[in-house]
Amino acid sequence: MFTQIVEGFSMMFTPMTILLILAGVIAGTFLGAIPGLTSTMGIALILPVTFYLDPIAGISMLIAMYKGGMFGGSISAILFNAPGTPAAAATALDGYVLKQKGYPRKTIRLALISSTTGDLVGNLVLIFTAGLLASVALRFGPTENASLVIFALVLIIVITGNSIAKNLISVLIGLLIATIGADPVTSIPRFDFGMVELSGSVSIIALVIGLLAVSEVFETMAQHYRNRNKADKSKSNISEIEMGEKSQNVDKDEDNLTWKEVTAVKRTLGRSAIIGTLIGALPGLGPVTASFVSYAQAKSKSKNGDNFGKGEKEGVVAAETANSAVGSSNLIPLLSLGIPGDATAALIFGALIIHGIIPGPQLIETNGSIVYGIFAGMLLASVFCLVINWYASNIFRKIAVIRPTVLMPVILVLCIAGTYGYSQASFDIIVMFIFGVLGFVLKKVEIPLVGVVIGFVLGPKLEESIRQVLVLSNGDLGVFFTRPISLAFLIIALFVTFGQFRKEKKLKDEKKAA
Amino acid sequence: MNNNYFKIKDSYIYGLVVLLGLLLLIIVIPMQIQSGEPRLMPYLYAAGLLIVGLYKFISFLFNKESEYLKFNKTVIKYVGLNILIYTAYIFLIQHIGFFIMSIIFIVALLRVLGEGWKITIILSVVLPASIYLLFTQILALYFPSGILF
Numbered sequence: 125m126f127t128q129i130v131e132g133f134s135m136m137f138t139p140m141t142i143l144l145i146l147a148g149v150i151a152g153t154f155l156g157a158i159p160g161l162t163s164t165m166g167i168a169l170i171l172p173v174t175f176y177l178d179p180i181a182g183i184s185m186l187i188a189m190y191k192g193g194m195f196g197g198s199i200s201a202i203l204f205n206a207p208g209t210p211a212a213a214a215t216a217l218d219g220y221v222l223k224q225k226g227y228p229r230k231t232i233r234l235a236l237i238s239s240t241t242g243d244l245v246g247n248l249v250l251i252f253t254a255g256l257l258a259s260v261a262l263r264f265g266p267t268e269n270a271s272l273v274i275f276a277l278v279l280i281i282v283i284t285g286n287s288i289a290k291n292l293i294s295v296l297i298g299l300l301i302a303t304i305g306a307d308p309v310t311s312i313p314r315f316d317f318g319m320v321e322l323s324g325s326v327s328i329i330a331l332v333i334g335l336l337a338v339s340e341v342f343e344t345m346a347q348h349y350r351n352r353n354k355a356d357k358s359k360s361n362i363s364e365i366e367m368g369e370k371s372q373n374v375d376k377d378e379d380n381l382t383w384k385e386v387t388a389v390k391r392t393l394g395r396s397a398i399i400g401t402l403i404g405a406l407p408g409l410g411p412v413t414a415s416f417v418s419y420a421q422a423k424s425k426s427k428n429g430d431n432f433g434k435g436e437k438e439g440v441v442a443a444e445t446a447n448s449a450v451g452s453s454n455l456i457p458l459l460s461l462g463i464p465g466d467a468t469a470a471l472i473f474g475a476l477i478i479h480g481i482i483p484g485p486q487l488i489e490t491n492g493s494i495v496y497g498i499f500a501g502m503l504l505a506s507v508f509c510l511v512i513n514w515y516a517s518n519i520f521r522k523i524a525v526i527r528p529t530v531l532m533p534v535i536l537v538l539c540i541a542g543t544y545g546y547s548q549a550s551f552d553i554i555v556m557f558i559f560g561v562l563g564f565v566l567k568k569v570e571i572p573l574v575g576v577v578i579g580f581v582l583g584p585k586l587e588e589s590i591r592q593v594l595v596l597s598n599g600d601l602g603v604f605f606t607r608p609i610s611l612a613f614l615i616i617a618l619f620v621t622f623g624q625f626r627k628e629k630k631l632k633d634e635k636k637a638a
Numbered sequence: 639m640n641n642n643y644f645k646i647k648d649s650y651i652y653g654l655v656v657l658l659g660l661l662l663l664i665i666v667i668p669m670q671i672q673s674g675e676p677r678l679m680p681y682l683y684a685a686g687l688l689i690v691g692l693y694k695f696i697s698f699l700f701n702k703e704s705e706y707l708k709f710n711k712t713v714i715k716y717v718g719l720n721i722l723i724y725t726a727y728i729f730l731i732q733h734i735g736f737f738i739m740s741i742i743f744i745v746a747l748l749r750v751l752g753e754g755w756k757i758t759i760i761l762s763v764v765l766p767a768s769i770y771l772l773f774t775q776i777l778a779l780y781f782p783s784g785i786l787f
Contacts, residue, residue, distance in 0.1 A: 289694050293655055293687065300662070300683045307676035314671045314680065345720050348751065349713040530757060533747040534765055536724060537740050540731070541769045544781060550732055557728050561721065569651050569707060587679045 128488075132180070132496025136504070141181040145501055148188030149508045155189075156196020157520060159206040161344065161528055161535075163193020167471045168336040169538050171478070172329050172546035179479040179494050184501025186475055187455075190468050191243060191505050194411065194448045195513060198235040199520045202440075203228060211411035211447040214419045218432065218439030225435050226379065232517045233381040234437055235444045238393060240510040242445035245397035246404060246452025247506060250459070251499050253405075254488065257460035261485035266596065267603050270589035271610035273582050276407040276463040278617040280578055282624040283409060290571045297571075298579020299586070301326055308588050321551040328474045330552040331580060333539050334559025335573050336467060341535050342564040344528050389441045392422050396442045400449025405456045407465035407578075411447035418446030452502060458483055459495060462585065470577045478546075645706040649698035652691045659688030716750075723747055736781035740766035 151170075152163040167186050174182025197209030202219035215235060222231040264272065281291040304315040305325030316322040396418040403414040422442030423432040432439045455472065457463040462484030464470040476483050481491055488495050543556045563573050597603040604610050662684035671677045727743040744762035773781060 289652070289690050292690050296683050296686045296690075300680065300687075303680045303683070307671075310674075310676055312672050312676045314676055315666070317670065342717060342721065345751070346713050346717045349716045350710060352752070353710065353712060527753075529751040529753060530748070530761070532751065533744040534761065536727075536747070537744065537765060537769065540728070540736075541773065541781075544736075545773055553728055553731070557725070564717075564721075568709070569646075571651075583679075590679070591675065 128492035129496045131493040132498075133500045135178075135493060136180050136184065136497040136500040138181070141178075141184060141501065142504065144177065144181050144185040145188040145505050146508055146512075148185040149192040149505055149512060152189035152192025152194075153196035153199075153509070153513060153516075154192075156193035156209055156212075157199040158528055158531070159200050159204075161531060162209050162340065163189050163196065164467050164471070165337045165340045165535070166193065167468060168332045169535065169542050171332060171471060171475055172542040174475045175478050175546055179476070179481060179491075180497035180501060182479070183472060183475050183498050184505065186472055187451075187498070187502050188505035188508065190451055191448070191502075191509050192513075194243075194451050195236060195239040195444075195509055197447075198239070198440075198444055199232060202231050202235060203520065209411075211415055211450075212443075213412070214415040214443035214447075215440055217419070217443070218434070218436045221433070221435035222437065222440065229379045229517050230381045230385075231437075231440060232520065233514060234385070234389075235440055236510060236513050236517075237381070237386055238389075238396070238441045238444035239448040240506055241393045242397045242400050242447070242449035243452055243506045243509070244503075246401045246449040247499070247502050249401050249405075250452050250456050250502075254456055254460040254495070257456065258485040258488045261461050262489070264485065264609065265607075266589040266592035267607050267610045268613070270586060270593055271604060271613040272461060272463065273586040273589065275613040275617045276457070276461075276465075277579070277582065277586075278621060279407045279409075280465075280575055282621050283406075286570060286572060288624065288628065290569075291575050294566070294571045294573070294575030295579040297566075298576040298581075299583045300579075301331070301576070302580045302583025303587070308584060309591050319551075321549065326580075327543075327547055327549075327552045327555060328477060328580075329546045330543050330555040331559050332471055332474055332577060333543050334556040335563040335577060336471070337535060337539050338556065338560025339563025339567060339573065341532050341539075342560065343567055345532060348529055348532075385437065389438050392426065392438045392441045393445055395425070396422060396445035397449045400446030401453040403446070404450030404453030404465070407457055407463055409450075410454070410466045411450040414446040414450045415443040418442045459487060461485065462487070464578055464581055467574045467577055470574075470581045473581050642711050643708050644711060645708050647698075648705040648707065649695055651707075652694040652698065655687055655691030656695055659684050659686075659691055663688060720747060720750060723750065731781075737766050737770050740769070 148170075151166055155161045155166040156163050167189050170186060170189065174186065177185070193209060194211065197207055197212035198215040198219065201207040201212040201216035202223050205216050205220040207213045207216050219231050219235065222228075261272075277295055281295055282288055302325075304322055306312070306323060307314055313323050399418045399421060400411075400414040403409045403417065404411075419432070419439060419442045422438050423429050426432070426436070426438050428436050428438060451468075454465045454469050457465050458469045458473060462473075462482070464473045464483075473483050476487075481487065481494065539556060539560075540553055543552050544550070546552075563576075566573060566576070593603060594601075604614060663681065667677055667680050667684060671680060723743065723746050727739055731739045741762045744765060745758055748758040748761065770781065
């Protein structure tokens with residue numbers, strides 16, 4: 125193991141990889157800072173490029189982009205009360221008020237310190253637990269693997285938020301798309317509709333670029349037209365918000381973050397980092413849940429609880445630390461069990477697949493040096509994120525007012541270039557476009573896209589495991605309940621489902637009573 | 639309700655899911671997949687869609703309290719236009735070529751989105767040229783060339 129760690133770290137420290145991580149952090153921060161654009165969209169776009177890089181450089185760049193994006197989202201939340209990413213919504217609650225009080229730089233730097241702390245804690249937990257979890261999972265047979273995938277899908281369906289029925293539909297759509305192409309056991313073609321191009325399977329690049337980038341651009345277009353409609357009546361776009369609500373003038377020196385101010389929030393930093401890490405390690409939950417749970421916890425534990433929402437520094441710390449911790453710990457189930465917990469993890473799953481590396485318990489055993497190289501890249505990305513963004517806090521104002529409309533055609537052209545560049549197949553451009561439109565329609569009817577992507581990614585593993593179980597047990601499904609680990613996964617999944625149903629019913633009753 | 643909006647009942651969406659499930663179970667799977675084991679998982683997933691759709695659709699019928707999704711007609715019209723422009727771009731790229739089509743696409747989209755001529759001209763030339771050079775000169779990949787380049 126020690127040799128793998130040393131080898132991985134030395135493989136990461138090449139000028140090219142360092143440069144790509146730096147570029148990833150800058151691009152992620154840039155995309156995260158512009159409301160309407162997300163780092164997930166950027167990662168989907170960059171994904172085909174990783175094919176031409178070595179796995180450590182490519183995947184470290186994607187993760188660096190995600191880390192940059194997590195922090196970038198807080199910039200526009202603090203400066204304009206317009207969260208660049210949904211996860212930064214909790215940051216805006218106090219961050220924007222602090223900015224209004226005349227402390228934009230102090231607040232951004234506090235968010236940065238929080239983001240880095242959460243990130244580092246998440247990284248360390250990932251580094252120390254992924255190997256352990258993987259060694260346990262190595263003992264899993266097809267029955268346990270099938271139950272594990274079912275457990276992960278159940279978590280994604282019942283605890284992602286919104287409607288359970290719509291989450292289920294979204295996962296089923298993803299699973300169905302995964303069945304297009306050759307049958308994994310008999311290689312008989314399925315759903316190819318007489319097209320040779322579909323006899324393999326749907327290109328993961330075309331699917332993620334369509335679902336996560338193209339549909340996002342269509343959604344941003346819709347937002348642009350909604351704002352334009354409103355602006356005709358009430359003048360309400362970002363630059364006008366900024367000009368309309370002037371901040372108080374505070375002496376420049378007072379707008380600097382001091383060490384004393386950081387140590388004053390150390391408890392909140394620690395607690396929120398743990399909350400974010402735990403939530404991130406569970407499939408289905410994500411940075412949005414983590415930031416709001418952590419914010420609520422900090423509010424109840426803090427002696428300044430009443431000041432939350434009125435410009436409390438601890439509020440910014442709680443939200444930012446937790447959402448950034450998720451960014452690292454969501455890779456725990458991916459790298460140790462082969463289960464992506466959210467869209468970004470699914471994209472990293474795709475990047476590994478592109479390189480012929482199958483995420484799962486064998487990953488550390490067979491490609492240990494690559495995994496440790498990626499871990500080293502993650503740590504370097506955290507350091508770059510802190511250093512660059514600390515000094516760049518003065519130019520954020522300019523980044524965040526870039527109109528997303530200018531970038532929309534750029535992204536749409538890049539979507540085509542990325543999809544075609546990867547496969548050199550015109551057919552994939554059409555597939556990407558179809559998924560882009562499908563993604564936009566699903567979003568409009570409130571069916572989440574994360575479930576589709578994760579269903580697609582986990583579909584082959586689920587089918588293969590179930591078919592193996594059926595062969596080994598002569599069609600007896602009882603084996604799922606006689607093997608202890610498999611039974612444990614199914615029982616937990618059942619408990620989580622019932623718990624969530626009860627919670628939904630209670631909420632419904634309260635709504636009715638109100 | 640403002641005339642500029644149209645509403646869709648949530649129950650209709652579940653109705654569509656039921657139709658999709660039925661279509662898969664009765665027509666698509668039997669026609670597209672050889673009988674036997676390869677049909678197992680697609681049948682399970684399609685049945686899942688049918689059951690969840692049917693359950694929600696029937697419960698809406700009994701409770702008569704379906705939620706509504708609200709759409710702004712003007713927004714949908716403009717987004718639809720932008721999607722049409724993108725569709726034309728994607729289908730014409732095979733015949734006209736990446737470089738020329740990208741310029742036309744960026745000009746058309748930026749103008750529809752309300753951007754000025756200055757930024758439109760700069761972006762429409764700089765972006766396709768950079769991508770074209772990056773792919774053909776550095777990565778040695780080729781775009782569909784069509785009749786032009």
